[in-house]
Amino acid sequence: MKNNLLLMIKLDNIDIQILELLQDDGRLMYKDIAKRIGVSLPTVKNRIKRLSDLGVIKKFTVIIDPEKILGKVRSLIYIQTEPSSLEELVKLLSNMKEVREIFITAGSYSLVLKVEVRSLNELGELIYKKLSEIKGINSYSHLIITKVIKEEFGASVEVNDTLFFKCDFCNSPILGKPYIEFIRGGKYYFHSKDCAEAYKERISKN
Numbered sequence: 001m002k003n004n005l006l007l008m009i010k011l012d013n014i015d016i017q018i019l020e021l022l023q024d025d026g027r028l029m030y031k032d033i034a035k036r037i038g039v040s041l042p043t044v045k046n047r048i049k050r051l052s053d054l055g056v057i058k059k060f061t062v063i064i065d066p067e068k069i070l071g072k073v074r075s076l077i078y079i080q081t082e083p084s085s086l087e088e089l090v091k092l093l094s095n096m097k098e099v100r101e102i103f104i105t106a107g108s109y110s111l112v113l114k115v116e117v118r119s120l121n122e123l124g125e126l127i128y129k130k131l132s133e134i135k136g137i138n139s140y141s142h143l144i145i146t147k148v149i150k151e152e153f154g155a156s157v158e159v160n161d162t163l164f165f166k167c168d169f170c171n172s173p174i175l176g177k178p179y180i181e182f183i184r185g186g187k188y189y190f191h192s193k194d195c196a197e198a199y200k201e202r203i204s205k206n
């Protein structure tokens with residue numbers, strides 16, 4: 001029976017408060033978090049370890065403000081592509097250093113990119129040369145970001161949000177207990193050892 005249990009992990013009030021504090025300031029000390037939300041130090045330590053083990057906390061990092069760096073040009077690019085070209089295209093775009101974010105979308109466009117370059121010249125080069133030479137892109141348009149009003153990183157979380165795991169190999173939801181492996185310093189979730197092995201074989205070819 002145990003293996004058939006749906007893996008449904010919900011976030012509670014303590015998780016949410018910890019995540020909100022850390023999303024605001026990742027350098028907060030455990031003891032300050034404990035004091036702020038009124039729980040013990042070991043509770044905070046355990047919760048943060050659990051949230052990290054579950055992959056909810058991906059990493060502690062630094063956010064650089066692109067607006068502070070002179071000469072950065074950021075742009076949103078909307079791409080229409082055939083569904084059959086999507087996978088190949090995403091792989092190619094992921095490897096381009098100018099591309100900072102990629103979203104697969106449903107609607108008038110199948111992909112939205114956020115790109116960052118050093119000048120309008122470089123943006124022109126990217127849009128009118130590089131992208132136009134990529135096979136599988138049917139059409140695209142772009143907007144230049146002139147001012148950022150609000151930009152939140154991470155995700156908003158609420159009490160009772162349910163965690164969701166997808167297999168890193170076949171991309172479909174994991175309903176039982178995930179098979180976890182650490183590969184090249186990252187933590188990956190799979191349905192089974194088979195999916196993990198297949199994943200390792202796939203990345204070894206890239």
Ligand SMILES: [Zn+2]
Pocket residue numbers: 167168169170171172190191192195
């Ligand atoms: Zn799988």
